[in-house]
Amino acid sequence: MKTGNEFTAVKMMNGNEAVARGAFEAGVKVAAGFPGTPSTEVMDYTQHKYPEIYCEWSTNEKVGLEVAIGASFAGYRSLAIMKTVGLHVAADALGGAAGSQINGGLVLVVGDDVGRIAGDDYNDVRHYGNMFNIPVLEPSDSQEAKDLMVKAFEISEEYSTPVILKITSVICKTTSKVEYDEDYTYQVKCREIYPVSFSKVIMTTIMTKAKGSEHPKLTKCFNDFTANMKRLAQNSNDFDMNRLELNDKKIGVITAGTPYYYVKEVLPEASVLKLGLVMPLPEKMIKELAEHVDELYVIEDGHDLLEKNIKDLGVSVIGKELFPKFPDMMRFTPDVIEEKLVPNAPKRTPIEGVPFRLPVSCAGCSHLFISQILRKHKIKAAADVTCGLIGCFPHMESYSLQKCMGSSIALAHGYNIAKDHKENFVAMIGDGGFWATGINGLMNLIFNDSKSTVIIVDNSCLAMTGGQNVASSEFGFNYKPENKLDIATVCEAIGVKDIVTVDAYEFDDLEKSILNAVSAETNSVVIVKKPCVTKFKLPKETPSYIDQDKCVKCRKCIDVGCLAIESKKAEDGSVEIVINQDICTGCRLCSTACKFEAIKS
Amino acid sequence: MQDTGKNIIIAGVGGQGILLFSNLLSKFYMKLGYELKISDVIGLGQRGGGVESHFRYSDKPVLSPFIKAGDVDYVISFEQTETLRHLHGLKEDGVVFSSTYELTSTSVNTRLQKDLPESKTEMIKRSENETFIVDPEVHKSPDFNINKMMNVVMLGYYAEFRGYSHEEMIQIVRESVPEKFVEGNIIAYKKGTEIANAELASR
Ligand code: SF4
Ligand code: SF4
Numbered sequence: 001m002k003t004g005n006e007f008t009a010v011k012m013m014n015g016n017e018a019v020a021r022g023a024f025e026a027g028v029k030v031a032a033g034f035p036g037t038p039s040t041e042v043m044d045y046t047q048h049k050y051p052e053i054y055c056e057w058s059t060n061e062k063v064g065l066e067v068a069i070g071a072s073f074a075g076y077r078s079l080a081i082m083k084t085v086g087l088h089v090a091a092d093a094l095g096g097a098a099g100s101q102i103n104g105g106l107v108l109v110v111g112d113d114v115g116r117i118a119g120d121d122y123n124d125v126r127h128y129g130n131m132f133n134i135p136v137l138e139p140s141d142s143q144e145a146k147d148l149m150v151k152a153f154e155i156s157e158e159y160s161t162p163v164i165l166k167i168t169s170v171i172c173k174t175t176s177k178v179e180y181d182e183d184y185t186y187q188v189k190c191r192e193i194y195p196v197s198f199s200k201v202i203m204t205t206i207m208t209k210a211k212g213s214e215h216p217k218l219t220k221c222f223n224d225f226t227a228n229m230k231r232l233a234q235n236s237n238d239f240d241m242n243r244l245e246l247n248d249k250k251i252g253v254i255t256a257g258t259p260y261y262y263v264k265e266v267l268p269e270a271s272v273l274k275l276g277l278v279m280p281l282p283e284k285m286i287k288e289l290a291e292h293v294d295e296l297y298v299i300e301d302g303h304d305l306l307e308k309n310i311k312d313l314g315v316s317v318i319g320k321e322l323f324p325k326f327p328d329m330m331r332f333t334p335d336v337i338e339e340k341l342v343p344n345a346p347k348r349t350p351i352e353g354v355p356f357r358l359p360v361s362c363a364g365c366s367h368l369f370i371s372q373i374l375r376k377h378k379i380k381a382a383a384d385v386t387c388g389l390i391g392c393f394p395h396m397e398s399y400s401l402q403k404c405m406g407s408s409i410a411l412a413h414g415y416n417i418a419k420d421h422k423e424n425f426v427a428m429i430g431d432g433g434f435w436a437t438g439i440n441g442l443m444n445l446i447f448n449d450s451k452s453t454v455i456i457v458d459n460s461c462l463a464m465t466g467g468q469n470v471a472s473s474e475f476g477f478n479y480k481p482e483n484k485l486d487i488a489t490v491c492e493a494i495g496v497k498d499i500v501t502v503d504a505y506e507f508d509d510l511e512k513s514i515l516n517a518v519s520a521e522t523n524s525v526v527i528v529k530k531p532c533v534t535k536f537k538l539p540k541e542t543p544s545y546i547d548q549d550k551c552v553k554c555r556k557c558i559d560v561g562c563l564a565i566e567s568k569k570a571e572d573g574s575v576e577i578v579i580n581q582d583i584c585t586g587c588r589l590c591s592t593a594c595k596f597e598a599i600k601s
Numbered sequence: 602m603q604d605t606g607k608n609i610i611i612a613g614v615g616g617q618g619i620l621l622f623s624n625l626l627s628k629f630y631m632k633l634g635y636e637l638k639i640s641d642v643i644g645l646g647q648r649g650g651g652v653e654s655h656f657r658y659s660d661k662p663v664l665s666p667f668i669k670a671g672d673v674d675y676v677i678s679f680e681q682t683e684t685l686r687h688l689h690g691l692k693e694d695g696v697v698f699s700s701t702y703e704l705t706s707t708s709v710n711t712r713l714q715k716d717l718p719e720s721k722t723e724m725i726k727r728s729e730n731e732t733f734i735v736d737p738e739v740h741k742s743p744d745f746n747i748n749k750m751m752n753v754v755m756l757g758y759y760a761e762f763r764g765y766s767h768e769e770m771i772q773i774v775r776e777s778v779p780e781k782f783v784e785g786n787i788i789a790y791k792k793g794t795e796i797a798n799a800e801l802a803s804r
Contacts, residue, residue: 012627012637115642141638141666174640174666175627258666265664334669348670351724354685355706355714357614360649395711558710563649566705569716580704582748583616583649 007179015171018142018178019109020045022149023053025180026105027187029076031055032067034436035465036083038172039111043081043468047477052186055477057468060406060436061086065093065108069162072097072106073197075190077153083111084123085404089437091128097162098132099225100203101194105153106162114301114331115169115258122326124302125166129279130309133229135159136279137241138166140260142176148241148276155277157191159228166278168301170258170331195220233280241276244285251341252293254286254310254317259299262334267341278306283313290315297341299323301332361390363564364538364585366459366504366530370428371398372560372589373511379426379518381455382415384408384438386430387463387532396561399428406437412452413445421451424518428455431487432462435471439490445523446495453517453524457504458487459532467535487527497522504530507592533585541586542601544579550598551577557590557599565590606635606659608668610687613679614704615643615650618752621778622677623654625756628773629765630658640666649704651683677759679751680704681721688728697732698758699725700751733762735796750789757793762801767794 013021019042023031031046031053047055058064061082071078082090087110097106110125129136137152139145145167152163198221206221213219236242248269255263256275263272273289275281290296298319300306307319322340323329329336338345361368367388374381374391375398383389383399384407391398401411412427419425429438434456445452460474461467469476471485491499498520502513510528517524531538543564546557553575558565564583568576579590579599591599609626613619623639630637635658642653657663670690677698678684684699691697701722708714717724726732735758737747747754753774760770767790774786 012631012639169642170640170666173642174638176638176663176666177636261664261666265669333667334665338669346671348689350689351685353715353717354682355709355716357649357651358707358713360707394713395707555710555712563704565710567710568705582746 006181009182010177010179012175013142013146013178014041014173014175015139015142015145015167016041017045017049018145019149019165019167020049021178021180022146023079024050024186025146025184026150026153027077027189028053028079028153029104029188030068030071031079031081032058032064032071033079033081034058034061034064034086035462035468036061036086036111037465038113038115038169039081039083039109039167040465040468041172042109046079050186057462057470057477059471061090062093065090065097068106068108069093069097072102072104074104075192076104076188078104078106080106080108082108083113084125085121086110087125087128088123089405094128094134094162095132096199098134099161099200099223101197101223102156102160102162103192103194103197104190105156107149107152107156107165108162109149109165109167111172112166112168112302115173124305125164126278126302126305129164130305133225134161134164134279135229135232135277136164136166137276138257138278139171139276140257140274141171142174142178144241144276145171146178146180151241151276155232159232160223161225161228161232166257168257174258194223200225229280233283236277236280237282237284239277239282242282242285243274243276244289245272245274246289246292247271249292250294252289252296253299254289254296254306255299256306257301259301259332262332262337263299266334266337275306279309281306281309281313286310286313286315290317297322299332299337358393358395359390360563361387361561362534363562363583364533364587366457366528366533367391368561369504369507369510369589370455370457370514370528371396372593373514374398374426374428375559376511377515379514380423381426381428382408382411384427384429384433385464386428386433386457388428388430388457390561396559406433406441408433409438409441409445409452409454412454413441413448413450416450416452424451424453426453426455426514426518428457430463431456431458431460431472432464432470434487435485439494442491442496442525443494451521451523453520453526455514455517455526455528456487456491458527458529459535461532461535463532463535467532491525491527496525498524499527500525501527501529504528505587507589538585540584541588543581543584543586544588544590544599544601545581546577546579547598547600548576550596552596552598553577554596556593556595560590560593562590603660606657606661606663607674608672609656609675609677610668610673610690611654611656611677612683612687613652613751614683615652617652617679619652619654619679622752622756623656625753625770625773625777626656626759627658628777629770632769632773635659636662638663638666649707651686653683653687675759677755679755681725682706684725685717685721688725688730691728691730693729695730696762697725697728697730698755698762699732699734700755701734701736701738702748702751733758733797733800740792740796745788745792747789747792750785750792753786753789754793754796757790757795758797759793761794761797
């Protein structure tokens with residue numbers, strides 16, 4: 001593969017932008033998906049830079065992947081974008097596509113969390129490669145992110161299989177140079193070679209029972225996916241993206257992704273097998289390296305999947321016994337490799353006791369108003385995956401249950417029926433989570449006669465990932481005012497008995513609405529409206545300040561969880577509670593928490 | 602001696618314009634013909650989380666996107682708690698540029714964690730590395746909110762320290778920031794060069 005062969009331009013790109021460029025060069029016609037850090041920007045770049053490509057944020061990842069599968073069957077190269085936790089939602093669709101006939105190439109770009117400062121959901125998309133027997137590619141830098149994207153589509157068509165391009169936070173957020181052909185003209189091809197494409201259940205039923213038959217009605221359903229994958233594994237020994245760098249005979253390393261570069265930096269003499277295709281594995285290359293060196297290591301971020309697959313080939317390799325996995329290690333760094341494999345490497349230890357930064361909501365966020373009211377009235381509640389989940393962290397303690405995207409409504413319903421509705425355990429959900437899968441929870445709650453209360457936070461976008469459009473937004477790729485879905489109307493149509501809509505900043509109203517809903521005898525929904533402060537850059541009011549003569553330092557205002565309220569040590573060592581004037585938006589929430597009227601504006 | 606390249610950690614909290622800083626600096630080094638890798642590491646949460654950018658330029662291809670502890674030439678930090686988080690990574694002859702601005706960590710605000718007992722500024726000054734401290738309070742004026750422009754002030758400061766062409770840098774600022782912010786950014790840049798100039802002269 002030599003897509004970078006005839007480059008005319010060099011540009012600094014991060015991994016997300018490079019993937020989008022690759023999609024353009026591959027002639028992708030349709031891109032669909034759901035936002036999720038770190039890979040959200042792949043869609044943003046695709047849409048902004050390459051308007052030729054049809055883009056949509058779908059209601060959730062499963063829908064997005066299904067859209068891409070449909071477009072692929074129509075004969076056009078199609079792309080699905082999501083993060084790994086999103087692929088869990090879409091896994092059923094992927095299982096359906098795996099092993100089936102592929103017309104236009106079908107590629108999933110999936111982001112793993114590896115490489116963030118704080119927190120990692122510790123998923124690894126490569127499990128889907130093993131489970132569904134489909135290829136997984138992993139780039140080491142932006143140039144490869146672009147090039148492998150093109151290659152992924154070729155593999156998808158040549159071997160009739162969906163292909164996963166795994167990217168990590170490190171790839172997505174690292175900027176490095178990309179060489180490309182500036183004058184490249186976008187080309188879309190239609191490749192309709194299979195008249196049908198069925199899930200494995202249909203296909204294998206026909207293939208195994210009608211083996212040997214030549215009747216075209218039967219053979220058109222055949223797709224020998226296991227043979228395809230064997231052929232791919234065989235051919236992968238000759239792929240440029242898999243590279244054997246034979247050097248020193250002492251240490252050999254099998255690696256992929258950004259860890260390849262950590263290895264090159266720390267162990268410049270080592271022999272290295274750098275994999276671009278991480279599944280299936282090039283057996284011949286692995287065995288050649290194993291023969292060449294005394295000690296063979298595998299250095300991979302995420303789970304021990306390369307390690308297991310290599311061991312399955314009968315090759316012994318040192319991996320997690322030397323480099324313990326999560327939670328002992330969040331991710332590989334050059335430091336980790338040096339510590340273990342370079343004798344007498346100097347050790348550097350960070351200064352102890354530097355305070356940790358818990359995540360905080362933006363000043364003026366509507367979620368803070370809801371968290372405050374729930375806490376004030378000791379209302380037990382479930383949070384969803386939304387900016388509001390910051391209310392779960394120990395500095396706020398507004399929620400006692402939180403799991404996955406779209407779950408809170410069903411979680412609350414389950415809790416309430418188990419407790420015979422003696423308590424009203426409330427569900428809080430964002431508009432993104434509501435449309436993603438929460439709406440199913442709400443329908444379920446209605447027809448199963450639950451009395452639960454749901455707070456839906458309508459901030460007009462999917463705020464947590466940077467403000468992408470959802471079904472009820474007034475903007476978006478394919479937005480038309482007449483197609484906007486209205487949350488209240490949908491709730492009503494589903495059969496919710498008691499629906500009220502309030503402005504988040506009207507504290508008294510909001511408080512009353514939530515209390516009324518909680519005590520209602522029926523199911524109820526409170527829709528809390530306020531556009532996301534950050535996405536929509538809401539105009540600031542006069543900032544609040546604390547009158548130090550009145551402040552008793554009870555810290556009740558700090559519990560609100562606003563980023564602008566700080567405890568500061570004064571020169572004389574005494575502590576003051578102050579409001580950061582550059583950050584405060586003047587939303588006045590904190591003054592509802594202060595019993596001493598110390599907060600003024 | 603020819604500069605073969607440096608490893609720089611740029612640190613601060615969300616909203617301080619770290620990405621703009623590294624973007625402007627990368628354009629400068631690109632023009633000089635260097636190879637670059639810039640890796641941004643972000644926390645969870647929309648605002649106020651720690652942000653760090655690993656910025657590497659070299660006359661040879663850059664390998665690891667992360668700088669190994671012990672290989673850092675410069676720490677440029679807009680928030681002093683974050684400065685402390687990165688001091689241990691410096692080379693012996695590494696240099697620190699730090700603002701004394703501080704955004705108290707949530708864990709300290711809520712007393713989930715104790716703050717460091719000593720003055721952070723003093724801890725930074727006491728480090729074995731050469732340190733340059735910028736106190737925004739000293740340079741604040743009614744018509745110039747330095748806290749909002751610390752990134753570009755530090756860019757001017759750093760460029761002055763390195764002896765770079767201010768003309769070139771200002772040209773890059775002009776080309777990169779939206780029209781209506783150009784003037785403000787140039788004022789901030791020049792402020793940074795002035796502060797650095799006075800400091801360097803006094804040493
Ligand atoms: S709630 Fe009021 S009295 Fe208590 S710390 Fe805050 S400003 Fe001071
Ligand atoms: S008014 Fe209070 S709660 Fe609102 S942004 Fe300012 S400090 Fe935060």
